Amino acid sequence: MFPADSTPAHAGPPASAAPVPAVASRLANVGxxxxxxxxxxxxxxxxxxxxxxxxxxxxxxVAGMRAAYDRVLTENPRQALQYSTTEGDPELRAAVADRLAARGLPTEADDLLVTTGSQQALTLLTTALLEPGAVVLVEDPCYLAALQTFAFAGARVVPVPTDDRGVVPEALEEIAARENPTLLYVVPTFQNPTGRTLPAERRTAVAEAAARHGFWIVEDDPYGELRYDGEPVPWIAADPAAADRTVLLGSFSKVMAPGLRLGHLRAPAGLRRSCVIAKQAADLHTSTIDQAAAARYLRDSDLDxxxxxxxxxxxxxxxxxxxxxxxxxxxxxxxxxxxxxxxxxxxxxxxxxxxxxxxxxxxxxxxxxxxxxxxxxxxxxxxxxxxxxxxxxxxxxxxxxxxxxxxx
Structure with a gap:
């Protein structure tokens, strides 16, 4: 028997109870x-x-990752299991910077923010950059989770036509002049869903359009290291015309393990600081031990x-x-x-x-x-x-x- 003044947890609400508030309207059109x-x-x-x-x-x-976790927990367990900085593990950021520089994009550790997967990086950017109703340009077709993220932000998403070589520069130019976009989201290398790669001359055209029309470029690169044929194409972020307005997103999910949920964001200083603040509100920081293990793996193993x-x-x-x-x-x-x-x-x-x-x-x-x-x-x-x-x-x-x- 329950005491007279208690109510079972499974009991329904009193008949006179007001309804609970509905979920936020931003979810209404996001499937x-x-x-x-x-x-x-x-x-x-x-x-x-x-x-x-x-x-x-x-x-x-698996063996290399297990060894990395073992070493981290053996040599510095108190730090590995403690809170850490929002910006990310300094050793991991330095290792990522070295890898980007080796692939042709000079980068310092302080240029980077470690994120909980590159998907979080995209969410932080929408928080930092998009007001409700802001225009976002996307490739058509586009990565599905990006469309979800922009919908949550209340953006107006405008498709840019593509062909077998990716975004059509003439269409981008016309749409950017008409729509006054805040950002363009692209996956220029082995795109999801099409697998297409944007050639160098179109990347230059994208960079120049951003400079001319004043929008940000979010360059998502989760697949760039998975090249089987042909020669690498330089990042849009490496083009001087767009260096001050391009954010490069990267991930360890495809080359190390997706379960780590480790990504990174390379952005100009002012925008990066805003993303740090947004991340503080989202999750304080990405997992300390997973960052430490990834850094140790990069130190002890040959990821290449x-x-x-x-x-x-x-x-x-x-x-x-x-x-x-x-x-x-x-x-x-x-x-x-x-x-x-x-x-x-x-x-x-x-x-x-x-x-x-x-x-x-x-x-x-x-x-x-x-x-x-x-x-x-x-x-x-x-x-x-x-x-x-x-x-x-x-x-x-x-x-x-x-x-x-x-x-x-």
Missing amino acids: SSPVRDILALTARPEMISFAGGLPAPELFD AHVAVIRAAYRERRDAMLEGLPAALPEGSRWNRPEGGMFVWATLPEGYDATTLLRTAVGHEVAYVPGAPFFCGEPDPAAMRLSFTTHSPDEIGEGLRRLAKSFV
Whole structure:
């Protein structure tokens, strides 16, 4: 029996109770990520999924990471388990700066802010830069989680047309002159969802447009180290025309492990300070021990050698997918050949709807992501994103044979 003046925790509210406030209006027009929803749908072990942009777990350097955590906890446990500064572990920031400089972008540790994944970096930037109603330009199609982030910020998102080489500079110029944007968000190297790479001359055009029209460039680079063919293309952040207005986002998720949730933001000093304040309000700082372990891993292990192993495996998987697509997709389908990254972008012939066909594909125990949700403008119902990184070449071949049954 409960005491007379107590109420069970599971009891309903009194009949006279006022309703609780509704969730914030900013959530009203922000849906769940279709990719995350598909991942939940396809979690069965028998499923071959080309849906998620997931690194291959068998390629994680588990031994190297375990050793890094062991050394951190053995040599300096009190510091590793304590609060730390918002800006991030100094040793980790120095190591990231050295890696960026080695790839052609001179960087100091103080130019960087460590974030809880590069997704948080994008959220901090929207907090620091976007007033409700501010215009954000995006590639069309665009990374889904970026669209979610801009929607939460109350931005007005305007798509910039793309072709097989990425953002069309003439379209960007016309739209920027008309819309007075605050920022342009781009993934110029092995873009998500298309796998496209913006060539050097278009990167220059983007930098010059930003200087001419006065908008920020947010250059997201989670896949840049996963190059299988061709030569690296300089970052937009390295172009002098845009050095004072470009933010470069990076991540360890694709080259070390996504479970670490470690990213970084390189930005001009004033904007970086604003992001530090925004991060203080969000989470105080990124995990101390995970930063320390990553820094120790970079000191004791050869990440470049590990990335070379990843690249070799993913190149083989990409080639297996490209080899199998002609027999898997209907005649008249088109797809690209990405020079790196994690995705192939395919378009079915006119009259096909990739969203409708997904249910049939799942019935054959194979999955992909329909392309339509990635579009901010007019969607292409025939488009689809296929990730090749998670499965072996043999599994990819079997998955494509299953996919072919969806079109019979």
